[in-house]
Amino acid sequence: MVETEHDTWNAGEMGCGELVLELRARLQAMPGRILRLIATDAGASEDIPAYCRMTRHELIRAAPPEFWIRARVPD
Amino acid sequence: MAGKFVVNLTHSKNDPDKATVAFVVANAAVASDKDTVVFLSIEGVRLSQPGYADDIHEEGFAPLKDLMTNFAKAGGKIYVCSPCFKRRKLDETQLVEGAVIVGGAKLVEFMGETCPSLSY
Numbered sequence: 001m002v003e004t005e006h007d008t009w010n011a012g013e014m015g016c017g018e019l020v021l022e023l024r025a026r027l028q029a030m031p032g033r034i035l036r037l038i039a040t041d042a043g044a045s046e047d048i049p050a051y052c053r054m055t056r057h058e059l060i061r062a063a064p065p066e067f068w069i070r071a072r073v074p075d
Numbered sequence: 076m077a078g079k080f081v082v083n084l085t086h087s088k089n090d091p092d093k094a095t096v097a098f099v100v101a102n103a104a105v106a107s108d109k110d111t112v113v114f115l116s117i118e119g120v121r122l123s124q125p126g127y128a129d130d131i132h133e134e135g136f137a138p139l140k141d142l143m144t145n146f147a148k149a150g151g152k153i154y155v156c157s158p159c160f161k162r163r164k165l166d167e168t169q170l171v172e173g174a175v176i177v178g179g180a181k182l183v184e185f186m187g188e189t190c191p192s193l194s195y
């Protein structure tokens with residue numbers, strides 16, 4: 001069961017560096033909270049999990065094109 | 076021997092020589108037990124479509140189709156640049172063996188802190 005998201009961002013067809021750069025800004029603005037991301041880019045299903053692993057944001061659930069991410073709390 | 080290796084390929088039929096040599100080198104890497112990725116970008120993404128490489132056969136080399144098939148069978152991975160793929164309106168439901176559409180984050184994660192790479 002997915003916890004209730006605090007915000008939703010529909011990124012549409014945005015992908016690659018453009019997507020993760022905007023995602024970075026949004027997650028940094030909501031530490032500890034959950035973002036529901038909708039990203040229809042064909043690469044998102046590989047990219048979003050990879051991005052979360054690298055940046056230590058918690059990917060709670062991936063059901064492309066939807067992703068639930070808990071934003072990392074800064075150390 | 077362990078480690079990673081990335082071959083970035085930006086060409087296909089616009090430069091079949093480069094496309095072929097890229098996979099020859101990639102096969103050498105995967106044969107050397109390297110965790111190997113061929114990153115298809117720019118015109119290279121066309122090689123992700125089944126049949127596209129069928130008529131590429133440079134003198135002195137194996138046919139590109141065979142090089143790509145052998146690469147995938149040996150465990151090599153093919154990352155296909157998502158925005159490059161999208162702008163060429165290719166078919167994401169039809170990809171050659173071993174290919175997956177990715178964005179930059181997936182490639183960045185794979186390469187990590189240290190990863191040799193070549194670009195063709």
